[in-house]
Amino acid sequence: MQPVISIQQLSKTYASGHPALKTINLDIHKGEIFALLGPNGAGKTTLISIICGIVNPGGGKVLVDGHDIISDYRAARSKIGLVPQELFNEGFESVLATVKFTRGLFGKAPDSAYLEQLLRDLSLWDKRDARIFELSGGMKRRVMIAKALSHQPQILFLDEPTAGVDVELRRDMWNMVRGLRERGVTIILTTHYIEEAEEMADRIGVISRGEIILVEDKQALMHKLGKKQLTLQLQQPLASIPEQLNHYTLELVDDGHALVYTFDTQREHTGIAELLKDLAQRGIDFKDLQSSQSSLEEIFVSLVHGR
Numbered sequence: 001m002q003p004v005i006s007i008q009q010l011s012k013t014y015a016s017g018h019p020a021l022k023t024i025n026l027d028i029h030k031g032e033i034f035a036l037l038g039p040n041g042a043g044k045t046t047l048i049s050i051i052c053g054i055v056n057p058g059g060g061k062v063l064v065d066g067h068d069i070i071s072d073y074r075a076a077r078s079k080i081g082l083v084p085q086e087l088f089n090e091g092f093e094s095v096l097a098t099v100k101f102t103r104g105l106f107g108k109a110p111d112s113a114y115l116e117q118l119l120r121d122l123s124l125w126d127k128r129d130a131r132i133f134e135l136s137g138g139m140k141r142r143v144m145i146a147k148a149l150s151h152q153p154q155i156l157f158l159d160e161p162t163a164g165v166d167v168e169l170r171r172d173m174w175n176m177v178r179g180l181r182e183r184g185v186t187i188i189l190t191t192h193y194i195e196e197a198e199e200m201a202d203r204i205g206v207i208s209r210g211e212i213i214l215v216e217d218k219q220a221l222m223h224k225l226g227k228k229q230l231t232l233q234l235q236q237p238l239a240s241i242p243e244q245l246n247h248y249t250l251e252l253v254d255d256g257h258a259l260v261y262t263f264d265t266q267r268e269h270t271g272i273a274e275l276l277k278d279l280a281q282r283g284i285d286f287k288d289l290q291s292s293q294s295s296l297e298e299i300f301v302s303l304v305h306g307r
């Protein structure tokens with residue numbers, strides 16, 4: 001499938017000499033929700049800003065729906081809606097005027113029915129005549145979302161959309177994201193709430209110090225993370241795992257002194273009781289046992305700091 005965004009060998013060093021991005025290669029698929037995770041300063045906003053034409057790239061190439069972000073900037077930009085991490089708004093304009101104006105900037109014909117629906121979906125319709133400086137922080141964020149969607153983009157970037165946002169806005173936002181995805185909009189988001197990525201994303205990318213260190217399907221990642229291990233320290237070392245125990249996912253480690261059983265926490269039965277019974281029947285005794293589980297958070301932290 002043709003990627004909707006194709007990033008090739010992208011790099012960026014700011015004037016300060018700081019290498020914010022080092023050779024990024026990444027394809028975003030049409031219609032997916034892609035979550036970009038990474039610690040503060042990893043380069044998430046820089047990457048998004050380059051794709052959206054706000055920051056100049058150093059080296060490399062980015063295509064948005066086939067349009068080069070530099071040589072074909074207007075076409076590329078018109079496909080994109082961006083809800084930036086930092087909020088900035090025209091304070092003295094009314095909500096509706098701001099959203100209408102933004103749509104016009106992208107050369108789209110006026111469509112009051114669409115804008116009304118958009119503001120209603122974001123619970124902003126009652127506030128349409130309020131000036132933006134009169135709004136609360138959460139409402140201002142809703143206005144940023146309305147502006148980002150004013151020209152009906154095919155691709156939506158959400159840079160930390162739920163930082164400092166209340167439960168209700170968060171829920172509204174995710175409902176809206178799901179609705180957009182159903183209509184085929186591609187969504188790229190950053191978040192520091194890992195459980196949010198866990199719930200929403202189709203694929204997860206992890207960025208650290210300007211490098212993409214992992215891109216994986218969420219289901220596959222969850223499958224890996226959904227596993228637990230039980231380690232049994234054996235009384236007597238084993239030379240090999242008895243054939244009768246082949247139906248358990250067992251591994252012999254530590255020169256045969258320990259047996260590691262890996263099981264799926266998402267399954268109803270762990271199989272531990274049966275395994276222990278089977279071991280006892282075969283006279284395999286153990287002196288100690290430990291269990292361990294890796295959470296998405298732990299994996300994320302070890303990925304980012306283990307380098």
Ligand SMILES: Nc1ncnc2c1ncn2[C@@H]1O[C@H](COP(=O)(O)OP(=O)(O)OP(=O)(O)O)[C@@H](O)[C@H]1O
Binds near residue numbers: 015016018041
């Ligand atoms: N305009 C700029 N001039 C110089 N350096 C910058 C500029 N913008 C960002 N940087 C640096 O580039 C690096 C990446 O910053 P970036 O904002 O992309 O990180 P981020 O992953 O979005 O972090 P956060 O999670 O805090 O939003 C940081 O070291 C930052 O200090």
Ligand SMILES: [Mg+2]
Binds near residue numbers: 045
């Ligand atoms: Mg950022």
